[in-house]
Amino acid sequence: MNTKEYIESGILEAYVLGETTDQERREVACLSKIYPEVKEELTRLELTMEAYAKAHAIPVNQDLKEKIFAEMNFEETEIPEVLEPKIISLWPKVSIAAALMLGVLALGLFYQNNTMKKQMVTVKNENQKMADEMSKDQKLIALFKETKMVKLKGVEKSPESLAMVFYDEKNASASIMVESLPKAPTGMQYQLWGIVDGIPVDMGMIDNQHENKILAMKNIKGKPAAFAITLEKQGGSPTPTLEEMYVIGNV
Amino acid sequence: MTALKKLSEEELVQSLKANQRQAYDYLYDNYAGALMGIITRIVKDREKSEDLLQDVFLKIWKKINDYDPSKGRLFTWMVNIARNTAIDAYRKDKNVFLEDIDTKINTIDTTFVADSVNYNFDVKAITENLKSDRKVLIDMVYFQGYTQEEAAEILQIPLGTAKSRIRTALQDLKAYFRI
Structure with missing residues (x-):
């Protein structure tokens, strides 16, 4: 990913002004974890708006503080x-x-x-x-060095969903980080697919306890043009249920 | 009670999450004014702003465990709570969620009154260092809760222009504050 372009796109400014959609917010949060230069610029912009807001501060009196603190217990x-x-x-x-x-x-x-x-x-x-x-x-940094990051965005059915696939072309290996997916119902599980020559290829199941984890997925033969996630029965299906697709992203 | 010296953000967050009174004292003394500035500029009513600051501060206290430092600084998180609370209250009050953008064009001048009351030295210096069309944009979006689209429409400039002016303004401010 071209981080310079991303930084210059104005999305970080929109983020600190509170002007991003939930999905964009997750994207900024995720990318700033992976790319130190994105994180650095984000922090600088946050500090800038902090200074700006402080310069525009309106003094508050001590009575108000006491009134507020009376409502709190420590x-x-x-x-x-x-x-x-x-x-x-x-x-x-x-x-x-x-x-x-x-x-x-x-x-x-x-x-x-x-x-x-x-x-x-x-x-x-x-x-x-x-x-x-x-x-x-640390895992993210190691991944980032050799791999391509593919953002899988939520489709109409679930626009808030977001996941990142880290795909290493040389070794044909892939990992996934789920930023947001609806909780899978009991007996169901998310499954990752790689689209090779127009055909979805199974890349393995996504553990339901996927929060804050990077999951290694199955290697994939051939050159995937896209990745997608569908909700399937526990253990997976041989072919994806297309109506139950939550996210997709092109390589 | 011992006065707290300048706390690092990490130390502060840790003590807030441990529900220590000193940490909330520090938070109030250092940030309540800035939050009050944002709330007042949105609702434009001093008394109501004080009530809202109370709501906001209590929300911060109750929800502090939801704050995730890896997603950004504490202040950004607090400002979002303050802005959302103030915008909700303002809309509920004025019922402006149905307001047409045309009526906004006519009211926009009066909404800037809030600023003139509270001009202090810093703000003057900033204004001199920031082109007025850029400051207006930042203030509309940050202090008054307009979306970038609405601000562009009111100022009758293309959205792309608004976005690039906002970016330039923030870069100028960054230089001004030497951050």
Whole structure:
């Protein structure tokens, strides 16, 4: 893909002005993940509009802030303090105090433990997410070096759908990244087709858990002129159900 | 409460997602004015804008986990929420979704009034650095919720011209802000 042309097409400007369709938005998001130069220009334009909006800021008063924040509740970050014991001379009182202290301590610890557990889960999730994103990005970069990217756009039936096929002509291998497809109904699955000499050739099934994944598909013999995705019964069909085609794109 | 120094975008997003009050303080102190500027220019009513800013800020707080940093900066995401909320409210109020484009041509001058009230030094400097026909376009699309097509029609220029002027304007602004 010619990224210079893409950058100069004006679509990134439209994106930062909030002037793109959902499909275009997904396309910009996807391409900026793959091409660092697209990402860089996008970020610069975003910073530009941020500066522009700040220059046009209208001051807001503190009352409004308080009113808004009164509607919100936040994660407690401070850990409750353990009460200081008072000096009590009588043993019974001491034992009661001790019991109370233990109770408070236990409560405090329990609370602290819970908060920490919660934080751990958040951190773990974040980590996993970042690792997923990174491995996806690395795969994308490796793919991009040798392959042709074919954008499969949604047809009339599902204009919001979008997928990218990465096709390596030399090895005849292909992978797919689904940006958006309607959730496949139970018992159904999406199937990728390559159109070679006008005939659809099966390139394999697309896992229903395709989010944020790049899936390796079957190699294809011959020179595909286009790729398309249809919805088929679980496990696939020998020939595509054309009425159930969701996206298509020419090589 | 400790005042937060300038946060990196990543740090900010992380603390927002962890629902930390300090992060929302920072967000409000640094961005509420910019969002207010956008909302006010769309609805052109100070009091209503304050109500809408409240809606927008609460939406940001509730939906922060939907924000995906890989798709763009936080501010772009927030602006989209602010614009959509303000445009919806304005249309509902004025019932303008059925308004003919011709009537828009006649009202366009008055819609720029909002700007003159809030001119500050920065804006003047920008205006001097940006050709007026380009600034008008940017402001119509970014601040007033017109589509590029509508803006082109109102200004009676071809859509292609409008698009290329918008691109040039953004490039000029980029240079102006040294980004």
